[in-house]
Amino acid sequence: MSLLIIVALPFLGALLPGLMNSAGRAACAGVTFTVSLAAFIGLLTNLPTVLAGDVVMARVDWMPALGLNFTLMLDSLGFFFALLILGIGLLIIAYARHYLSRDDNMGEFFTYLLLFQGAMVGIVLSDNILLLLVFWELTSLSSFLLIGFWKHLPEGRQGARMALVTTGMGGLSMIAGMLILGQIVGSYDLSVILQNRDLIQADPLYLTALILILLGCFTKSAQFPFHFWLPHAMAAPTPVSAYLHSATMVKAGIFLMARMWPVLSGTPEWFVIVTTAGLVTMVLGAVIALFKHDLKALLAFSTVSHLGLITMLLGTGTAFGAMAAVFHILNHATFKAALFMSAGIIDHETHTRDIRRLGGLRHLMPVTFVIATLAALSMAGIPLLNGFLSKEMMLEEANHTVLFDVPWLVPALATFGALFSAAYCFRLIWHVFLGPVRDDYPAKPHDPPAGLWMPPATLVLLVVVIGVAPFLAEPFVKLITASVLGDAAEIPAAHFKIWHGLVPALFMSIIAVVGGLVMMAVFNPALRLWDAAPRPEAKAIFDAITDATASLARKLILPIHDGAFTRYAAIGSVAIFAVGYHAWSTGSIGFPTRTPQPASPVFIGGWAMLVAATAGLVLMHRNRFLSLILIGIVGLMVSIGFVFLSAPDLAMTQFTVEVVTIILLLLALNFLPNHTPIESTVLRRVRDAGIAILGGLATFALAHHYLLREAVSTPISEFHLANSYKGGGGNNVVNVILVDFRGFDTYGEIIVLGIAALLIYALTETLLDGPVRARLLNRKPDQARAGDTHPMMMVVLTRVLLPLVLMVGFYIFLRGHNEPGGGFIAGLIVSIGVVMQYMASGFSWTSARLKYPYHGVIGAGVLTAGLTGIGSWFVGKPFLTSDFTYVRIPPFEKFELATAAMFDLGVFLAVVGAVMLSLESFSRLARRAHTPDSEHAMDIDPSRVRPAPDSAVFTRGDV
Amino acid sequence: MEILVASAIGILTAGGLYLMLRLRTFPVILGMSLLTYAVNVFLFASGRLTVGAPPILRDGVTVYTDPLPQALVLTAIVISFGMTAVVVMIALGAFLGSDDDHVDDRPDGADRQPGGRS
16 A cells, blocks of 8 residues: 555544544444554555565655655654554554543544544654654644543643643754754755765764754653653543553654664764663653552653663664664553553553552452553563563663763663662552452452453563564564664674573663562652652643743733734834835945826826825824815825826726725714824824834835836736737736636635625624624714605615616626726626615615625625636636637627626626625614614605704614 | 826825824724725836826737736725725724724823723
């Protein structure tokens, strides 16, 4: 099966559990299991190639310009991890099916689990390091969701956040490290990077890249000093702990160290950093684990300790160390996942994980006892179980490792760690299963159904088989070691054997086991000593650091980002000005190449009116109604300017938009205060004027500069002029650009317009549903109302005008392809015609005569335009390719039929719908406010003028 | 003529910026409208100024103005209507909900009594 499918399967499958949720728990787990199984089998189909020592590749170019390609690679190391992820994943899914209670949302759980599984498989199969980083972050995110799965538990939420912060921070630094690595080599493909050991290690940035990448690995694999998040992540449901925190996610950092081993290891820096971190983590984790009373916390710290062990082995930089590390990854995954699942079983059956409340379970839960004991003994390093073999190899390697020039340091610490490791394993067996049967368990313990004990039993079977017959695992482990080593070293010749003779490692092993037993004998006094000793609490330190960081960020950001819009606008304007000034003063400015054109008196007159209106607007903006009139003049002058400067289409659009905008602002002003009070100080107004003048001068200078110069490169407009008639069949080049050359842009824009209108509609609905509604109903108008709300003259006139306006709109629409006009302008004209009816005859009267809701009109417009675009697919052309022909129907003249006209129809409908929906929403607010809307159009109120307070009698019932 | 168009752009920008820095929603909306005019004219002017040569193809005519900025500005005008409408609606909703049409969370210096928080 293609690697792409293997990686994609869990992600695609993640959609299924949520869908199957209502079909029952069995179906939900079943579909998840099937998806994983399919990926697992797909992986196995690649086994022959991998066994032959070949590498399977799959490649899809994603963003080649960035060096980011979807390249997957399957060698024996990747195969090994993928096998662990998918294989243990299958067992976990089966286990979780029985573990989760009926209150848990199973679909949600399995969706997260599959997302996580896909991300993990992605990491181990990525050949591109940028792609690897994407998957790496995905595992952080999905594990956040899984750890925090029990959202009601504060520990779950806090643990999830701590894990995300820690691994996320590591992920960020790793991105930096990987980018440096890619820059050194000149490629982001792992297969290329792995060939360039000397180049990388000779680079001055090697140490920086190494530290950054190791930060990522150490945080993910919970290495000292980042080990603290893993125990807190144990608030997750046990299947998650077993899957993420023993077998897979915490191994991602280890995996990356192994993957990068050929190019990063072997230097003194690597040796000191990695070996020290691993050694400290191993000893620290083992000591803390011994004194934990929570079963899962004990296992969590033991995991930390074992991850340290593997890290230390990779750190030594020798081929034998790498082989021991690979072997221990395998062994640890088997016995630790089994132990976690056993802990889950005990929790499930006795309702407690506190070791002090357990004991004597061997009689009550014999099956669990056998499984857990075998796994724990393997972890303790007892012969005939797999843990013994890799632990011997570890001790052997430690014996040859000299750190800081002290020959006894590493062997002594390794033995010390192994001693505590054995001790906590014995404690687990002793205090949970041995001893007398108690009568105060929170629940009556008994062995679980087979669904719960089968998955760990499968793993324990592996533990025993590898332990008894290590030669079975040897070829596989050596094959993986070969791909870890790459070309950097030869595979060690040593064989996996139970009996190596009386070597030092054996004596160290014996010391560890005997010492562990002694430790158990003096456990109670040791515990008292431990409880009395002062220890730093990781969570408190972590909280203090995050709080300090957050408050620092607050201190830095809040003075700038204080919620004051005017401040943002001022800072933004000044910043843009500064950047522009920098460009202006550092760039080169050529001489003018165009001669200024003379201005006619009419043009100067128009300019003077525009300037006067703008100045008046600024000076008199406190009178809001007056400022509305002034901005209307500005708009009018701009439209006339467009007429003058050869832009008839723009002029028509600006003019019609001006009309609807003013109507809209008038409707809004109906509610807003009609005066702006003086609030700002003189100093502030001077400051604002300064900013405004700066901005004005800058835009003036920029506009004046380029108006007098030709474009730096040839404009593309020649193409549009040349092809408008030939290719688009229209003489109006602007319209042809809109509906044909850049039709896709226009399509996007009518959608945006439609969304804006729907947003306004939604806001109105929300307002009318909320407390605002009552306020609107009780609102008293601040001015006297007109006596005739629907003046007869206006009603008659608008009705006579309506067909005329529609005809003009129709005409403007049809001629749009060849003469100024088109869908946008026609849409605006028709909207104005309809708005006139609202204004003259009233809201109720007009709405009662509307056949189609405006949302539908918007939708019809977007659909028409979209379907026209899709139509070109059927003739094998790209989206929105237009076509046209000329037809002649006597007695008319020859005319053109273009598919672009259909598209323009869509534009027309969308514009009408959007404009009308916006204005209608505003007038609905007005309607609810104070006027009882009459159903009759021409109502003449005999009372002539109704004073404002009278309107209070029109209460809700009248509306 | 060039200097007139350029100065119109500059004056519209200055007026727009000044109004945008006011404290109440209505002048801010007007300021944004003025800025919209300025930006639209600015974009339009990037095709340089031509009098009496609209981009409507005619037999025998060879000089046309640049049609592309016009097409871009045309949609910009329509979209800016939509955006103005949204901003007005938000301003109106905020005012109706709180009886307060200030744009800032905290006005600097001014001691403000929100009238209608009942």
